[in-house]
Amino acid sequence: MYRYDQFDAQIVKERVDQFRGQVARRLSGDILEDEFKPLRLQNGVYLQLHAYMLRVAIPYGQLDSRKMRKLALIARDYDRGYGHMTTRQNIQYNWVALKDIPDVLEHLAEVEMHAIQTSGNCIRNTTSDHFAGATKDEIMDPRPWCEIIRQWSTFHPEFAFLPRKFKIAVTAAEHDRAAIRVHDIGLHMRERDGEVGFEVHVGGGQGRTPHIAAKVADFVPEAELLDYLEAIMRVYNRFGRRDNKYKARIKILVSETGETEFTRLVEEEYAAQRETEKIALPQAEIDRIHAYFAPPAFADKSATSEAFERAKAADPKFANWSEVNLHPHKVPGYTSVTISLKPIAGLAGDATDAQMMVMAHLAETYGFDDIRVTHAQNVVLPHIALDDLYTVYRELDAAGLATANESHITDMIVCPGLDYCNLANARSIPVGQEIQKVFADPAYERDIGKLHINISGCINACGHHHVGHIGILGVDRKGEEFYQISLGGRADEKAAIGDIMGKALASDEVPGAVKTIVDTYRDLRTNPDEKFIDTLERVGHDPFKEAVYNAAD
Amino acid sequence: MTSVRPKLKPETPKTITAWDTASGQVVWMRADGSWSDDPTELGVFTGAAAEDALAKAQTQEGEITDPYFMEVTADGQIAGRETLRESIRANGPTVPYGVII
Ligand code: HEM
Ligand code: SF4
Numbered sequence: 001m002y003r004y005d006q007f008d009a010q011i012v013k014e015r016v017d018q019f020r021g022q023v024a025r026r027l028s029g030d031i032l033e034d035e036f037k038p039l040r041l042q043n044g045v046y047l048q049l050h051a052y053m054l055r056v057a058i059p060y061g062q063l064d065s066r067k068m069r070k071l072a073l074i075a076r077d078y079d080r081g082y083g084h085m086t087t088r089q090n091i092q093y094n095w096v097a098l099k100d101i102p103d104v105l106e107h108l109a110e111v112e113m114h115a116i117q118t119s120g121n122c123i124r125n126t127t128s129d130h131f132a133g134a135t136k137d138e139i140m141d142p143r144p145w146c147e148i149i150r151q152w153s154t155f156h157p158e159f160a161f162l163p164r165k166f167k168i169a170v171t172a173a174e175h176d177r178a179a180i181r182v183h184d185i186g187l188h189m190r191e192r193d194g195e196v197g198f199e200v201h202v203g204g205g206q207g208r209t210p211h212i213a214a215k216v217a218d219f220v221p222e223a224e225l226l227d228y229l230e231a232i233m234r235v236y237n238r239f240g241r242r243d244n245k246y247k248a249r250i251k252i253l254v255s256e257t258g259e260t261e262f263t264r265l266v267e268e269e270y271a272a273q274r275e276t277e278k279i280a281l282p283q284a285e286i287d288r289i290h291a292y293f294a295p296p297a298f299a300d301k302s303a304t305s306e307a308f309e310r311a312k313a314a315d316p317k318f319a320n321w322s323e324v325n326l327h328p329h330k331v332p333g334y335t336s337v338t339i340s341l342k343p344i345a346g347l348a349g350d351a352t353d354a355q356m357m358v359m360a361h362l363a364e365t366y367g368f369d370d371i372r373v374t375h376a377q378n379v380v381l382p383h384i385a386l387d388d389l390y391t392v393y394r395e396l397d398a399a400g401l402a403t404a405n406e407s408h409i410t411d412m413i414v415c416p417g418l419d420y421c422n423l424a425n426a427r428s429i430p431v432g433q434e435i436q437k438v439f440a441d442p443a444y445e446r447d448i449g450k451l452h453i454n455i456s457g458c459i460n461a462c463g464h465h466h467v468g469h470i471g472i473l474g475v476d477r478k479g480e481e482f483y484q485i486s487l488g489g490r491a492d493e494k495a496a497i498g499d500i501m502g503k504a505l506a507s508d509e510v511p512g513a514v515k516t517i518v519d520t521y522r523d524l525r526t527n528p529d530e531k532f533i534d535t536l537e538r539v540g541h542d543p544f545k546e547a548v549y550n551a552a553d
Numbered sequence: 554m555t556s557v558r559p560k561l562k563p564e565t566p567k568t569i570t571a572w573d574t575a576s577g578q579v580v581w582m583r584a585d586g587s588w589s590d591d592p593t594e595l596g597v598f599t600g601a602a603a604e605d606a607l608a609k610a611q612t613q614e615g616e617i618t619d620p621y622f623m624e625v626t627a628d629g630q631i632a633g634r635e636t637l638r639e640s641i642r643a644n645g646p647t648v649p650y651g652v653i654i
Contacts, residue, residue: 027575029615047618049642051577081651094650097576346654355653400653418638419646427641429648479634 001064001370002147002292004112011155012109015116019043020102027099044115045101049422054093054101055118056108060128060146060170061089061373065364068371070111072356078104083356085341085349087413087464088167089127089373090118094420116154121162121248123153123233127169129177130374133293134336134382136328139191142172144290145198145225148281151289152226159233163240164248166233167205170198174493179375181213181495182206182467184250185232188493190219197221202232202262203254206461210497211251214259216266222286226279231270235262296368296383301333305386311393318393320442321404333386337367339379339396340403340411344440345433348414349377358399366392376413378406409451409518410436413464417457417474418481424457426474426481426507431455434511439518448518451532454489467491469533470517471498472510483510485548487517487541490533499541502549513548520547559624559634566627567603568595569610570639571620579642580617582606588617592643597629 004012019039026036040046044055056071063071071091075083078100079093086092096104108114117124126146133141149168153159159166169180172189180186186201197219204213220228232250239257241247247256254262312319327336339359341349351359363371363381366388372380384392396402405411412435415421417428432455439445454468458475465471471486482504489498505513518532520543525535536544561567569582573590580588584596586609598606603622610620624633631639641647 027615032614033574033618047572047577049638050579050645051572095577099575343654347648347650350650352651352653418641419648424638427647429646433648479636481637 001062002059002289008112009109012112012114012116015043015114016102016105016109019105023098023102038120040098041119042116043101043105044118045098046119047422048094048416048420049418049424050420051095052098052101053420054096054104054115055086056091056093056113056115057118057125058090058113058373059150060126060132060143061130061375062143063363063371063373064369065360065371067111067113068356068360068363070107070113072353072360074104074107075356076353081354082347082350082352084347084416085351085373085377085379087375087377087415087462088125089130089375090125091373092416094416119165121164121166122160123156123162123166123168125167126150126153127167127178127183127375129171129173130372130380131177131327131336131382132172132372133295134327134329134334135173136330137175138171138173138330139189140172140196141293142170142187142189143293144286145187145189145222146170147289147292148226148286149229152229152279159237162233162237163242164245164250166236166250168229176491176493176495177375179464179467179491179495180204181493182210182464182491183213185229186213187225192219195221198225198228200228200232202266203251204495205249205251206464206466207249208246208459208461209252210461210466211255212495212497213251214254214262216259216263223281223283226281227273228266228270230279231266231273234269235265239265295331296370298331298334298383299385301331301385301387303332305333305389308386308389311390315390317397317404318390320446321393321402322389324404324408324446325406327380329383331383334383335386335389337381337384337389337392338374338406339381339401340405341378341401342405342411342436343400343403344410344436346400346403347429348412348432351379355399355401358395358401362392362395376407376411378411404442405445407450407452408445409439409448409453410445412436412453412455413468414455415457415463417455417463421457423460424474425459425476426457426483428455428457428463428472428474431472431474431483431507431510434507435514438511438515447528448522449528449531451518452491453514464491465489466497467495468498469536470514475504477504481507483507485510485513485517487544488533488536501541501545516547517544520544561622561624561633563600563603565633566597566599566625567622568597568625568629569603569606569620570595570623570642571610571617574614574616574618581623582610582620592631593629595625595629597625597627 201213486498
């Protein structure tokens with residue numbers, strides 16, 4: 001994991017001191033909300049329905065036990081005993097008092113964390129594959145490049161006041177788990193003739209006008225990446241619309257300009273960057289950053305573990321969990337464990353302080369001190385030996401952290417919705433809970449297979465409903481909560497925006513409609529291995545629409 | 554950050570609500586113009602008195618943040634188009650939180 005150097009530590013500390021002064025002036029009434037708001041937003045502080053919310057950056061979702069314990073301490077001492085993991089691999093606290101936030105930031109700084117650039121019109125946290133550095137299907141570990149982008153984009157003066165917020169995601173695996181095609185810039189690492197480079201996608205996004213990114217370059221060599229990103233940022237900074245907040249994201253610029261013309265503008269800017277301006281990262285610096293992400297000292301193990309096989313035979317619940325929540329590791333005898341934060345009828349993405357302590361302990365004791373927050377609002381222990389798995393599982397189970405549903409129908413992405421959010425039209429969490437109850441039987445859920453449901457409480461789409469296989473969007477009808485269902489979205493390498501099925505449904509109709517969709521799929525699939533999204537692609541949306549709306553008539 | 558709030562007619566009973574700046578807690582104005590974190594204590598205002606109360610709240614934007622009109626019934630119950638939002642704001646999330654399920 002990257003460690004702050006003296007310079008990093010100092011700028012973070014100075015920022016805490018500066019914000020402490022700003023909060024003191026706000027509390028004394030020297031400055032009012034209008035003046036204070038831009039300052040607090042630069043430090044990740046929002047004002048929500050009930051209280052202030054603090055969003056803490058977790059660069060590419062990576063934590064260690066020291067950081068996780070600090071997050072637990074903050075949850076316990078400054079919040080109401082929990083935190084919420086977000087789709088951008090960050091954590092949010094819902095109840096922190098403004099007067100305490102400078103102290104919280106000081107705690108974070110002690111463990112090399114902060115809330116800088118977690119809101120506002122700047123480059124936000126760079127996200128990545130949560131299995132980075134562990135998964136079999138990557139060509140290399142993308143985290144060093146996330147870190148290089150983080151360093152380049154943090155406090156970059158030219159990009160501090162963009163037309164709108166800006167999000168970058170990087171993956172190095174063929175199967176895209178970082179949703180790069182719905183980011184402002186998505187980078188897919190590729191290998192060509194022994195050289196590593198980046199396929200560059202620009203202009204993806206969600207919100208009220210969802211777009212899948214356009215591919216603007218097939219292969220940008222590593223050493224030129226920052227120059228190329230800089231060229232894109234300059235084109236955006238210059239031509240991106242500042243007159244209308246809803247048209248200010250780069251996705252609008254790309255679609256209004258057209259992919260070809262936008263690409264030409266980027267290439268032109270790239271060519272025009274004078275030699276003196278080029279960032280051309282020295283190989284020594286690239287190597288220095290990579291050294292922080294050297295693989296841990298894995299033991300020489302055989303690919304199978306007797307202890308693991310024995311435990312599975314003895315404990316069917318464990319066997320089921322192992323089939324659902326493990327991801328193949330590149331090193332024999334190891335696996336990546338998904339800790340689901342989606343217990344049935346629980347709080348999607350929330351972890352209590354006690355649970356955070358358990359996860360920290362397990363990572364420290366069994367997992368080379370590595371923890372990831374996933375964009376699906378779960379937590380991953382990327383490197384666990386199969387020999388230790390049953391021990392890890394039992395400790396997770398005792399802490400309510402052993403739900404076996406990774407990427408299944410009850411593992412939903414759910415935004416905070418009207419239970420917390422000041423912008424919401426409708427609640428998200430209770431709808432998700434009611435849907436979960438319908439699919440609570442593990443055998444039924446396993447039979448359905450992989451299926452992503454995503455729920456947002458308004459068109460801002462923080463719950464990524466546009467790219468859910470089944471997307472659910474809360475809308476307000478004269479003060480009543482209604483939900484629009486869409487089908488066929490996906491966030492992976494075949495990214496697509498879902499189609500709205502028909503008229504919005506009342507909240508108590510939603511779980512039944514989802515069940516109808518799912519049972520229609522089970523009737524129509526050619527065999528149990530055909531996934532929901534594949535059946536949908538094969539047969540089209542009509543049978544599903546008919547089933548839902550005829551049943552409702 | 555604030556969501557779009559419906560305009561209220563002068564004669565519609567209303568109170569002033571805001572957030573306590575230091576804690577972020579939701580507060581409502583009492584009839585005497587002081588602030589309470591208990592919605593059962595809120596004052597009901599109409600017409601010019603309501604405008605005066607909001608103007609007074611706006612001069613207190615050190616202590617409180619972002620005051621606005623919230624619709625209530627004549628006896629001080631949350632009412633109108635924003636009932637669900639304001640009820641959740643007053644009573645907290647409708648789901649239990651901070652617990653291990
Ligand atoms: C509760 C406080 C939150 C507020 C006020 C908020 C606000 C917003 C707004 C206004 C947008 C639309 C931006 C645009 O299209 O230009 C947005 C998008 C988004 N938010 Fe949130 N959000 C909140 C919480 C969250 C949470 C909890 C998550 C993760 C679960 C999240 C993740 C995202 C993502 C991934 C997007 C869409 C991607 C994109 O930018 O295109 N937000 N949010
Ligand atoms: S989608 Fe809407 S309701 Fe949900 S968190 Fe984002 S802004 Fe709030």
